Amino acid sequence: MTSYYGLKRGLPPCGSPFPRCAPLPLIGAAIDEAENNIQAPLPLILFSALTAISVSMQGLFDVRKPNGQCVPISLMLLSIANSGERKSTAENIFLAPVREVEEEYGVAYQSMINEWGTKCKIWEAKNKAILRSIGKLVGNGKCTQESEFLLYVHGKSKPAKPRQFKILYDDSTPEALFLGLHQNLPTAGLISSEGGGVLNGRALIDLPKQNSIWSGDSITVDRRTAESYKLNGARLTVSIMAQESAFKDYIKRQGDKSRGSGLWARYLVSYPVSTQGTRLIKNGTMSWEHCNVFSERLKIIIRQNTILLDDTVNRERQAVQFSAEASERWLDIFNAIESGINKGGRFEGFGDHASKLVDNISRVAALLHLFEGFDGDVSLRTLEFSVELCLWCSDEFKRIFAMPKQEETDAVELNNWLDRYRSKGLDWVFKNDVRQRCPNKLREKDRLDRALSVLRDQGKINFSKSGRAQYVELSGARTRSW
Incomplete structure (x- = not known):
């Protein structure tokens, strides 16, 4: 196969090594620096970076595939790594900027909530006064039309609760997650660096709704004790880092249901080789220069999500598309994957996974292109890296989810x-x-x-x-x- 700069044909061979981030100057430098400093498995580090990028970008952009379909750029990622692999450390390096921005807006939000509470008390007092006035008029047999109109106008002025700038949800229930997407930002990340909490909890129980959000479809959330609501255009990134024992336990309990629902087919999967026993200290001084550049870029994008707090404005996401050269290669990839579903093909028995693979390739390519700040459309070079990454993840998926013959x-x-x-x-x-x-x-x-x-x-x-x-x-x- 040729270099990144030439047009490839077909797919990377099964068992190809995990790709380095050579075509991505900003992301690649941060990944290499983090790998050198914490010496965690490279796939674990890249998955952490992709999680942060997906969380920051998904509410602002979509990707238009060469076949004309426009889809979200949200990712679902599963990393299996046992205790001591520095899962939390890798996650914190790349998600810390998101949490910092959340905290910044959290201070302002608390002030807004206090002000809202005061306005609600004033509104309630006026509401009661109008109702008392109507009661007196009724008691005296007088016309209440004017007071009723006043009550109607007053009802429309009830203070709206401020929307919270909340993106990250840890081990959240489906109810809390969906309600957060409805009441606060319509973009979120369900994150767990110790995935036992998510896998053993209720976060992954409502599988059809999560599948619909991944696809960009609307969902209706029915509630017994409160008003039902509809989520339109919500975006959700899911990142689960789980120990092998926790994941195996989940598969025993929910495996057939979750695989049958198509949930795991949507995930990029990684079970990297452990680095424990090889993490020797090379020098006492660590540089975080490139990770800091990554963090500053991430903060800029995260802050742009504040425009989503205004639910009175219907904003269309900007759609990124592929260059002519990349589009030609995309079609080649699509056909190669589709053909691989046939008997004896690379994806035989994994049609559910293969049907989502091109979508994931498109999403990853768009995310990398946007975060790097590349000009124009998604290039062939960026697409090729996405292909190599997602096909490596595909090999991992088949290895983990393969049913024994x-x-x-x-x-x-x-x-x-x-x-x-x-x-x-x-x-x-x-x-x-x-x-x-x-x-x-x-x-x-x-x-x-x-x-x-x-x-x-x-x-x-x-x-x-x-x-x-x-x-x-x-x-x-x-x-x-x-």
Whole structure:
């Protein structure tokens, strides 16, 4: 395949390495600096940066794909990393500026809330006075038309509660998250650097609504004890960093439901190799120059989201699009992924994931283009990086969510059964005895042979033959002597 500057064909090979951020001067410098300083896995660091970028940009921009569809640029990201991988450290480096801006506006918001409370008391006092006046007029048999009109006018002047500049939600329930999107900013990030809270809580229970928001669709939130409401054009970034044990537990409880709903198909997934044991201190002085530049850029964009607090103005998001060269490559990518869903293809059995992959490629490319401040449309160079990143994430998705083949599950069951012979000190058994005595469902010849072949490939058994008799060696490292 050619360099970033030339037109590629097809997709990066399976098992390609995680890409470096060479085409992204601002982001790449911050990523490299953070990696050098905290020595966390590179995918964990880049996912943290992408989370911050998505949170800051999603309320302001959309991306127009070369097929004409305009979609959100919000991302959903899942990182699996065990304790000690510095998940929280990586997250804090890139999300700290967002929290700082939230705190800045939080001080002003508290002052506005106090003022609103006072105005509400005054309004309530006037409302009661008008009602008392109407009551007296009714009691005296007099016309109340003028007072009723006054009550109507007064009702329209009820002080509106200020909208809070709140973007980040930690381990939030669906009710609190959706209500926040309705009452405050219509853009949010559901963030968890210790994803057990999100996975074990209720945040991911309302899957259809989260799927709809990801797609840019409107949702209706029905409530039993309060008025229902509709969310139009809300944007949601989700970032979950979970330990393997917490994620496995979630999959056991909700896996079929969440996979069947298409939720995880929308995620960029990463389970990076641990860096523990290799994080040696190279020098005592750390520079944060490039991360600080990243932070300042992020703050500028986050503050632009204040325009979304005014819900009386219907603002259309600016749509970023692809250059002619990038559009040609995008179509090539789309067709390659679609073809890969066929039997024997790269995405066989993962059609749900493949159908969202081009969307994620488009979103990542748009986010990187916008955050870097590149001129014009999304370039081929930026798109190629997005392709390499998202296809690496695709390999991770398949590795994590792949359902074992029947022969693999059969092999596990058969090997457990063969342990009976091993426990008796035997190192071989007639193959015919295996067929006659193994679990009933494995006795069909072809099915048993496939399971035995898996165990042989794993080095747990071997085959041998003496005359017409066939044997199963219970230790693949040895062969029998006759």
